[in-house]
Amino acid sequence: MEFSNEDIEIGRKLFTGKCEFIKSCLSLETLPRENLSEVAFFGRSNVGKSSLINSLTNKKKLAKFSKTPGRTRQLNFFKIHNNSHGLLFVDLPGYGFARVSKLEQREWKKTILNYISSRQNLRTIFLLLDARRELTQEDDKMINFFESIGLSWTCVLTKVDKVKKSEILTKTTKTKNILKDRVTLYPHIFITSSEKKIGLSDLRAYIASFAKT
Numbered sequence: 001m002e003f004s005n006e007d008i009e010i011g012r013k014l015f016t017g018k019c020e021f022i023k024s025c026l027s028l029e030t031l032p033r034e035n036l037s038e039v040a041f042f043g044r045s046n047v048g049k050s051s052l053i054n055s056l057t058n059k060k061k062l063a064k065f066s067k068t069p070g071r072t073r074q075l076n077f078f079k080i081h082n083n084s085h086g087l088l089f090v091d092l093p094g095y096g097f098a099r100v101s102k103l104e105q106r107e108w109k110k111t112i113l114n115y116i117s118s119r120q121n122l123r124t125i126f127l128l129l130d131a132r133r134e135l136t137q138e139d140d141k142m143i144n145f146f147e148s149i150g151l152s153w154t155c156v157l158t159k160v161d162k163v164k165k166s167e168i169l170t171k172t173t174k175t176k177n178i179l180k181d182r183v184t185l186y187p188h189i190f191i192t193s194s195e196k197k198i199g200l201s202d203l204r205a206y207i208a209s210f211a212k213t
């Protein structure tokens, strides 16, 4: 097992703490200046970033702040804290969504990559991958970017409820193999379903390890 019962309990407690929306940012000038560690959720559009934040925090509508329902278009900041731990997390706009113009996508990308490379308190970035899909070129480019700036990143498979139980292990092993030469990748791959609440306790425990005591 990846996390001890104690770690799991610390994670559970953090996520039963207060959780609030802080702000949406379109530019880097307006980022929150809280003195807290931060983790960010990133990946293709529709991969399940906002849903995962909602499931982790047990709040159905926390991370739905886009004009078009279900589509995140800004950097959305949330704060979670209890008496002993506190952390910011960020719901980032997804990449590769065909219905968004190329120009708009380029603008977002610039802002997001600037955020990722300049944010001092960013402890890890979660790269979400749909368990039914293969890694895309765009995913690969993002990974190269994280590695080029030496940023710790963490791989999360999403929507495993859509994959047969027998295929989950195969998919995980395959993904591990594809990513085996990546240097700044956290070695454990998280397997999750927001829909069926799978893998959330481990992920909460991991996230809590970045929270300030």
Ligand SMILES: Nc1nc2c(ncn2[C@@H]2O[C@H](COP(=O)(O)OP(=O)(O)OP(=O)(O)O)[C@@H](O)[C@H]2O)c(=O)[nH]1
Residues within 6 Å of the ligand: 043, 044, 045, 046, 047, 048, 049, 050, 051, 052, 070, 071, 072, 073, 092, 093, 094, 095, 097, 158, 159, 160, 161, 162, 192, 193, 194, 195, 196
């Ligand atoms: N079956 C299943 N569907 C999911 C799961 N997580 C998310 N979805 C669905 O996938 C769609 C996209 O989810 P979002 O959480 O909005 O995805 P996102 O990555 O935030 O998308 P953008 O904001 O556009 O980048 C929604 O219809 C969700 O209901 C899951 O664990 N299982």
Ligand SMILES: [Mg+2]
Residues within 6 Å of the ligand: 049, 050, 051, 070, 071, 072, 091, 092, 094
């Ligand atoms: Mg979203």
